[in-house]
Structures are given as C-alpha cells and as structure tokens.
Amino acid sequence: MDKDFAARRRRDLIIAAVLTALAALAPLFIKDVYVQNILILTLMYAALSQSWNILSGYCGQISLGHALYFGIGAYTTELLFTKFGVLPWFGMLAGGAVAAAIAMGLGYPFFRLRGHYFVIATIVIAEIGLLLFQNWEWAGAAMGITIPVRGDSWLKFQFMRSKLPYFYFALVLCSLAWFVTWWLEDSKWGFWWRAVKDNPEAAESLGVVVFNSKMGAAAVSAFLVAIGGAFYAQFLAYIDPESVMGFQFSLLMALPAVLGGIGTLWGPVLGAAILIPMTELTRSYIGGSGRGVDLIVYGTLIVLISLALPQGLVSLFSRAKRKGATR
Amino acid sequence: MGLLYGLIAVGLALIFGLMDVVNFAHGEFLMIAMYVSFFLFTFFAIDPLLSAPLVAAALFVFGAVVYLLIVRFAMRAKANAGMVQIFSTFGLAIVMRGLAQFFFTPDYRSVPHSWLGGKTISIAGVFLPEPQLMGALVAILAFAGLYFFIHRTDFGRALEATREDPGAVALVGIDKNRVFALGWGLGAALVGLAGAIMASFFYIYPDVGASFALIAYVTVALGGFGSVFGAFAGGIIVGLVEATTALVLPPSLKSVGIYAVYLLVVFIRPRGLFGSM
Numbered sequence: 001m002d003k004d005f006a007a008r009r010r011r012d013l014i015i016a017a018v019l020t021a022l023a024a025l026a027p028l029f030i031k032d033v034y035v036q037n038i039l040i041l042t043l044m045y046a047a048l049s050q051s052w053n054i055l056s057g058y059c060g061q062i063s064l065g066h067a068l069y070f071g072i073g074a075y076t077t078e079l080l081f082t083k084f085g086v087l088p089w090f091g092m093l094a095g096g097a098v099a100a101a102i103a104m105g106l107g108y109p110f111f112r113l114r115g116h117y118f119v120i121a122t123i124v125i126a127e128i129g130l131l132l133f134q135n136w137e138w139a140g141a142a143m144g145i146t147i148p149v150r151g152d153s154w155l156k157f158q159f160m161r162s163k164l165p166y167f168y169f170a171l172v173l174c175s176l177a178w179f180v181t182w183w184l185e186d187s188k189w190g191f192w193w194r195a196v197k198d199n200p201e202a203a204e205s206l207g208v209v210v211f212n213s214k215m216g217a218a219a220v221s222a223f224l225v226a227i228g229g230a231f232y233a234q235f236l237a238y239i240d241p242e243s244v245m246g247f248q249f250s251l252l253m254a255l256p257a258v259l260g261g262i263g264t265l266w267g268p269v270l271g272a273a274i275l276i277p278m279t280e281l282t283r284s285y286i287g288g289s290g291r292g293v294d295l296i297v298y299g300t301l302i303v304l305i306s307l308a309l310p311q312g313l314v315s316l317f318s319r320a321k322r323k324g325a326t327r
Numbered sequence: 328m329g330l331l332y333g334l335i336a337v338g339l340a341l342i343f344g345l346m347d348v349v350n351f352a353h354g355e356f357l358m359i360a361m362y363v364s365f366f367l368f369t370f371f372a373i374d375p376l377l378s379a380p381l382v383a384a385a386l387f388v389f390g391a392v393v394y395l396l397i398v399r400f401a402m403r404a405k406a407n408a409g410m411v412q413i414f415s416t417f418g419l420a421i422v423m424r425g426l427a428q429f430f431f432t433p434d435y436r437s438v439p440h441s442w443l444g445g446k447t448i449s450i451a452g453v454f455l456p457e458p459q460l461m462g463a464l465v466a467i468l469a470f471a472g473l474y475f476f477i478h479r480t481d482f483g484r485a486l487e488a489t490r491e492d493p494g495a496v497a498l499v500g501i502d503k504n505r506v507f508a509l510g511w512g513l514g515a516a517l518v519g520l521a522g523a524i525m526a527s528f529f530y531i532y533p534d535v536g537a538s539f540a541l542i543a544y545v546t547v548a549l550g551g552f553g554s555v556f557g558a559f560a561g562g563i564i565v566g567l568v569e570a571t572t573a574l575v576l577p578p579s580l581k582s583v584g585i586y587a588v589y590l591l592v593v594f595i596r597p598r599g600l601f602g603s604m
Contacts, residue, residue: 124545306414307397
C-alpha cells in the first residue's frame with residue numbers, strides 16, 4: 001500500500017513535469033492571441049481551483065466566499081502600486097499575506113460553524129467585502145482602479161504588446177499550486193486534513209488539532225488565491241469590486257474542482273482544462289446573439305456533468321484503471 | 328418589507344430548511360413566478376393578486392418536475408452529495424436565466440396599473456404601501472399554513488421522517504420520491520405566491536432572482552434549519568435590520584447590516600435562532 005502510494009506520487013510528479021514542459025512549449029505553435037487568452041484563463045482558474053481545493057476539497061470546509069481573497073489580492077497589489085508605487089511583485093506577496101491573515105482571523109469564529117451555516121457565512125462575508133469596496137472612496141469605490149500603463153517591463157509586470165509573459169506567469173502559478181498540493185498531500189497536514197474532512201470527532205480523539213489544521217488549510221488556500229487575484233488585476237490592467245470580488249468568482253473557483261474531482265490532486269486542473277475553454281467558446285461563438293443561448297448550453301453541461309459524475313471527471317480515469325487491474 | 332423577505336424565504340424554508348436539499352435556483356424560481364404573473368396580466372388582464380393561485384399552481388408543477396428530473400438524481404450521489412446539489416441546481420439556475428433571456432429578452436418589465444401598485448393605505452396616521460401590506464398578509468398566512476401542514480398532517484410527518492431516514496421510511500411504505508416531489512412542488516408554489524405579489528411592484532427581468540436569493544438563504548439560516556417558525560422570525564429580523572441599517576448607513580450598504588447580523592447570530596448560536604439541525 002505504502003509502496004503503491006509512493007509510486008503513484010512519483011508518477012504524478014513526472015506527469016506534471018511533462019505537462020508543464022509541453023505547456024511551456026505551446027506558445028511556439030499557438031500564435032493566435034484569442035487562443036492564448038483562453039490558455040491564460042484556463043491556467044489561472046486551474047491555479048485558483050487548486051488552491052480552493054486545499055481548504056474545501058482536502059479539508060472539507062466548503063467555501064463559496066473565496067472571491068474575497070481573490071479581490072483582496074487584486075486590490076492590495078493595485079492600491080500599493082497606484083498609491084504608493086510599490087512594485088506588483090511585492091504587492092502580490094503583500095496581498096497574499098493580507099489574505100492569509102484575514103482567512104485566519106475569520107477562521108476563529110467561522111470554523112465553529114458546520115455545514116450550510118458555514119457555507120452561507122462564507123458567501124455572506126465575501127458579499128460584505130464586495131459592498132465595502134464598492135463604497136470605499138479611496139479605493140475607487142464602484143468605479144474601480146485603472147492601472148496606469150508604464151510600458152512593457154518585467155519589473156512592473158506589465159505587458160501591452162504580448163500576452164506571453166502572462167501566459168508563463170499563469171503557468172508557473174498553476175504549477176506552483178499543483179506542487180504545493182502535491183507536497184502537502186503526503187505531509188502531516190495532508191493526512192490531518194483528510195481526517196478532519198472524514199470525521200472531525202474521530203480525528204480530534206486521535207490527537208489531530210482540528211482547529212489548527214483548518215486554519216492552516218485556510219491560510220495556504222487564501223494566500224495562493226490572492227496571488228491569482230494580483231495576477232488577474234495586472235492581466236486586465238483594470239479592476240472594480242464586482243469584477244474581482246463578485247460571487248461568480250467564488251463559484252468559478254469551485255466549479256473546476258467539483259467537475260474535475262473535489263479533493264483530488266488532478267481534479268482542478270482537469271476540470272479547468274475542460275470547463276474554461278468551453279465557457280469561453282460558448283460565450284464567443286453562440287453568446288454573441290445576446291439572447292442567452294450560451295448560458296443555456298453552459299448551464300445544461302454543468303447539470304449533466306455534476307449529475308453523471310458526482311466524483312468528478314477524474315473518476316473516469318480511476319474507473320478505467322480499476323477495470324484494467326481486474327483483467 | 329421584512330415579511331416580504333419572509334414570504335420569499337417560506338418556500339426555501341421548506342426545501343432547504345426542512346428537506347435539507349440545497350436549491351441554488353431559488354431566486355430563479357421567483358423570477359419565473361414573476362414572469363408567469365406578468366404574462367397572465369398582459370395577455371389575460373388578470374391582476375397579479377388574482378392570478379396568485381394560478382401562479383402558485385404553475386410553480387407547483389414546475390417544482391415537482393425539477394425535483395423528478397434533476398434533484399432526485401443529485402440526491403442519489405453517494406459522494407459529495409452537497410456539492411452535487413449545489414452545482415446541479417446552480418447549473419439549472421444558469422439555464423433558467425438563459426431561457427428567460429432567450430424568450431423574454433433582458434428588458435425590464437413591470438405590471439402597470441395593478442390593483443395594488445403604487446397605492447397606500449393609512450392606518451392610524453401611518454401611510455403604508457398596499458402591495459407590501461398585502462405581501463405581509465400573504466406571508467403570515469403562508470407561514471401559518473406551512474406550520475400547520477408540517478406539524479399537523481400526515482404528509483408533514485412523512486416529509487420530516489423521510490429527511491431523517493429515507494431507508495426506514497421506505498420500509499413503512501412511504502415513497503420517498505413522491506413525498507419529496509410534493510415537498511418541492513409545495514416549496515415552489517410558495518415562491519409562486521411571493522412572485523405574484525412582487526410582480527405588482529417590482530421590475531421583472533431575467534436576473535431579478537439573484538438579488539433576493541442570498542437574502543432568502545440568510546433568512547432561513549438565521550432562523551435555523553428545520554424550523555418554520557425560525558424562518559418567519561428570520562424574515563422579520565432581516566426586514567427590521569435592513570430598515571435600521573438604511574437609517575445609519577448609505578442605502579448601498581443596507582445589506583451589510585443583514586449579513587453582519589447573520590454572522591453575529593451564528594457565532595453565538597451556531598444553529599441559528601430556532602434551528603434543530
């Protein structure tokens with residue numbers, strides 16, 4: 001069993017390295033800006049969903065309020081940049097730190113809640129954040145912040161002429177989120193989280209400090225999501241509360257993981273790789289009519305996938321493998 | 328206004344609170360009800376107030392069909408049942424919004440010159456808008472009816488028993504799907520009532536449900552899952568808090584008060600005010 005587990009982990013790492021290398025070469029063949037844009041978004045959502053998965057998938061604390069951390073990452077970076085001239089690279093880390101701190105601060109009261117009460121609390125706190133930012137004059141209120149263009153540079157992480165630097169950053173972020181998950185999966189924390197998810201009382205009785213493990217998961221998860229938020233802000237060069245903190249982000253972060261397989265290593269990546277291109281393509285090819293056909297198609301697919309594969313798309317792979325093993 | 332939230336929340340209290348099924352399309356049910364009411368008015372000149380029973384009946388059928396077509400299968404999922412329910416009903420909500428946009432266009436519509444619209448009534452020198460008053464009345468009746476239904480009829484007992492232990496219920500000859508389909512129909516019918524009342528004084532557009540859905544969730548959770556009375560109390564509290572917040576903070580922040588009160592309540596009582604689950 002242990003040997004199997006170690007072998008699986010080694011295999012996962014190799015697959016990830018190969019995929020990353022292939023992805024890194026993709027821009028050599030894909031010159032179309034529209035397709036590049038879809039790839040960037042796919043990688044970003046894969047990273048976000050992977051981060052969300054740490055708290056909600058592995059540790060079982062379903063959060064539908066991660067838009068809060070996404071928005072905080074975006075706002076911290078851009079407020080520091082536009083008001084104090086702090087480079088986005090530092091702003092990004094500051095945003096991550098602020099988000100992690102807020103996640104832990106909120107964790108104190110929140111982690112006492114269970115089930116629906118917890119989920120609704122996470123939605124509500126993100127909604128409060130959204131309303132506060134919409135009314136915060138200094139931070140641009142509902143108008144948001146336009147990031148001043150200072151020319152292409154890695155220093156300011158700003159590129160107007162090419163999307164490639166954003167692509168590579170998104171790739172690094174996605175790989176990082178994956179690697180952190182991979183690494184944590186086999187650590188003390190990973191085992192604690194799964195124990196907390198399955199049966200908190202039993203875990204507690206065996207010496208797992210349930211509360212601390214939830215806090216740890218929340219902090220890591222919020223930090224990574226905030227980095228994603230900072231990236232998104234630099235990528236769009238414009239942010240407003242609704243577009244970085246809206247409820248739809250919380251759902252969009254959860255959706256790839258759920259469709260791909262919640263609480264699994266590959267679920268978020270797989271889910272994002274299918275969901276995001278699908279979203280973008282339906283939007284641009286049949287959404288142009290403005291009559292909502294894209295919504296109908298998109299919604300129907302979500303209903304069908306979630307009903308047909310409650311354990312996510314990864315269950316297809318494990319099912320195939322099990323069949324192979326019995327043969 | 329508080330009872331209006333209560334009215335929207337009654338149906339949710341039944342589906343989400345008593346049957347413990349997540350319905351992320353609740354706001355869209357409300358939207359459909361408002362459209363049904365609007366079209367009954369436009370084509371047959373039936374005032375929303377009179378068409379309320381018709382709308383409720385239409386939504387009853389709709390709710391039962393949604394249960395049989397989607398939710399039944401979502402509940403069958405052994406793994407991640409909660410997430411499957413959230414995302415299958417969320418997908419349904421997106422489809423419903425898309426369909427509304429497709430058939431009804433994203434235009435804002437309203438029911439002009441309804442019996443209730445824009446009229447006020449004076450009680451002891453206080454002017455109250457008639458539609459809201461009517462909404463309050465309907466809300467009280469709906470809650471009383473639901474309370475009676477859950478606690479005094481065989482169906483209500485069957486419903487609670489089915490949630491508690493579907494396996495045991497099957498042994499005594501209760502068809503789980505029939506009970507839950509009726510429950511969903513009833514929950515949707517209550518939303519239908521809310522929609523019909525609201526059609527006479529709210530703009531109707533494909534996204535209208537979203538703005539009310541979250542408040543309805545908060546209302547039910549505030550009162551506590553599994554309690555009809557809790558949802559009623561939650562509705563009143565939400566209304567009062569909103570009115571008070573509007574006095575202190577700018578109108579754009581009025582929901583913050585509601586959310587803050589929810590957090591405060593569940594921090595002190597993690598199962599809501601009157602919750603049993």
